[in-house]
Amino acid sequence: MSSDVMKDIRDALSSRTQHFVLPKQWASMRKAEALEKETGQRILHFEKGDFQGDEFYPAPHIYEAAAKAVHDGHVRYVPGPGLPELRDAIAEEMTSRGRPTKREEVLVTMGAKHALTQSLLTIVDQGDEVIFPNPGYPPDEFWITYAGGKVVYAPLVEPDFAFDLDSLRSLITPKTKMLIINTPQRPNGMIVRQLDEIAEICKEHGIIVLTDEIFSHMVYEPQVHESISYVKDFKDQSIVVDTFSKTYIMTGFRIGWCVANAELITAMDIFQQNSVTNVPAFVQLAGLAAMTGPQEHVLQQTARLKAKRDFVVEAFNKIDGIECLTPDGSFYVFPDIRGTGMTAQQFADYLVEEHGVGVVAGNAFGDRGEGHIRFTYAAPDEILEEGMDRIAKAVEAL
Numbered sequence: 574m575s576s577d578v579m580k581d582i583r584d585a586l587s588s589r590t591q592h593f594v595l596p597k598q599w600a601s602m603r604k605a606e607a608l609e610k611e612t613g614q615r616i617l618h619f620e621k622g623d624f625q626g627d628e629f630y631p632a633p634h635i636y637e638a639a640a641k642a643v644h645d646g647h648v649r650y651v652p653g654p655g656l657p658e659l660r661d662a663i664a665e666e667m668t669s670r671g672r673p674t675k676r677e678e679v680l681v682t683m684g685a686k687h688a689l690t691q692s693l694l695t696i697v698d699q700g701d702e703v704i705f706p707n708p709g710y711p712p713d714e715f716w717i718t719y720a721g722g723k724v725v726y727a728p729l730v731e732p733d734f735a736f737d738l739d740s741l742r743s744l745i746t747p748k749t750k751m752l753i754i755n756t757p758q759r760p761n762g763m764i765v766r767q768l769d770e771i772a773e774i775c776k777e778h779g780i781i782v783l784t785d786e787i788f789s790h791m792v793y794e795p796q797v798h799e800s801i802s803y804v805k806d807f808k809d810q811s812i813v814v815d816t817f818s819k820t821y822i823m824t825g826f827r828i829g830w831c832v833a834n835a836e837l838i839t840a841m842d843i844f845q846q847n848s849v850t851n852v853p854a855f856v857q858l859a860g861l862a863a864m865t866g867p868q869e870h871v872l873q874q875t876a877r878l879k880a881k882r883d884f885v886v887e888a889f890n891k892i893d894g895i896e897c898l899t900p901d902g903s904f905y906v907f908p909d910i911r912g913t914g915m916t917a918q919q920f921a922d923y924l925v926e927e928h929g930v931g932v933v934a935g936n937a938f939g940d941r942g943e944g945h946i947r948f949t950y951a952a953p954d955e956i957l958e959e960g961m962d963r964i965a966k967a968v969e970a971l
């Protein structure tokens with residue numbers, strides 16, 4: 574294609590796409606992959622937000638349900654908001670967790686990401702302000718900007734990345750429409766402990782809370798998962814987003830859900846039907862089998878991840894110049910690397926280029942992530958051991 578044609582295509586892009594840039598987090602992934610290809614060097618990958626290795630696969634009954642559903646002919650369009658039996662199962666689960674839920678309040682979506690996208694595009698108007706945690710989950714910012722809204726950053730404060738409630742109050746203006754929280758938080762894995770106080774503030778100002786709870790089953794005892802939607806009289810003011818990706822290791826199935834006030838769900842359903850139409854029926858039937866079938870697999874996975882978390886936290890804390898908080902949940906740690914004297918990006922580049930270890934620089938999630946790296950530990954033990962060994966040697970060599 575000639576460069577003139579390319580220029581014309583660029584000119585044709587809408588003004589709404591002007592903020593489209595490749596996410597910083599992908600830069601780490603691309604760099605690790607490119608180095609592997611160019612040099613043949615074996616890179617250990619801790620930069621992706623996915624599971625790796627044979628111990629992390631969906632339980633056999635989930636595969637069987639997916640295969641049977643295809644075989645039985647569940648390959649046509651189905652109702653947009655989701656199969657009634659799956660919406661009921663999700664409603665039952667949310668009710669048992671603490672948010673009484675009816676079928677009409679559930680939308681089955683193409684993963685949590687699409688639930689977040691639809692929530693933001695359905696609610697955020699030109700000029701609306703959305704308070705967003707810093708560090709946070711960049712795709713949320715992307716859609717707020719696309720909708721013409723303004724991202725207002727709420728700093729999460731170390732050591733445990735809690736909201737500063739006074740600072741949160743000070744960010745509220747008459748234009749504030751929504752607050753986004755994720756608990757356990759990405760990228761640091763800490764749960765949000767101030768749910769009652771945050772609900773109180775949002776009630777006072779009529780602010781909707783979009784609560785991303787994709788790691789709801791990956792919270793390690795003695796901590797427990799709590800949702801702002803359980804707070805008395807707050808369920809209609811919250812939109813809960815969750816997924817099958819993490820709980821059931823179904824990242825590639827692309828299925829999640831959203832629970833909110835029934836009218837809002839109807840609006841989001843119209844959005845969904847005019848975009849992806851519906852989540853494939855055979856994928857929904859796999860989700861139904863996951864949610865209503867045996868849950869031992871989930872418990873085993875959580876126990877396995879907790880042991881891996883403990884191993885990496887201890888290993889990071891043994892390295893001079895690195896301090897690692899013990900996250901309450903998720904499959905990430907977010908160690909503080911400031912003692913190495915490097916910035917997050919310098920350290921991430923150094924690790925991948927010179928020691929073959931892929932991680933993400935913490936500032937990919939906002940400037941409050943500077944001085945940290947995000948490391949995904951949902952990997953085989955021997956890879957984690959080798960990775961931690963390489964990182965220790967890398968810091969020693971500085």
Ligand SMILES: Cc1ncc(COP(=O)(O)O)c(C=O)c1O
Pocket residue numbers: 622683684685686687710755759785787815816817818824828829
């Ligand atoms: C905070 C957060 N929300 C949403 C998602 C997307 O999840 P899903 O695979 O269900 O789309 C991710 C993916 O890692 C995430 O980290």
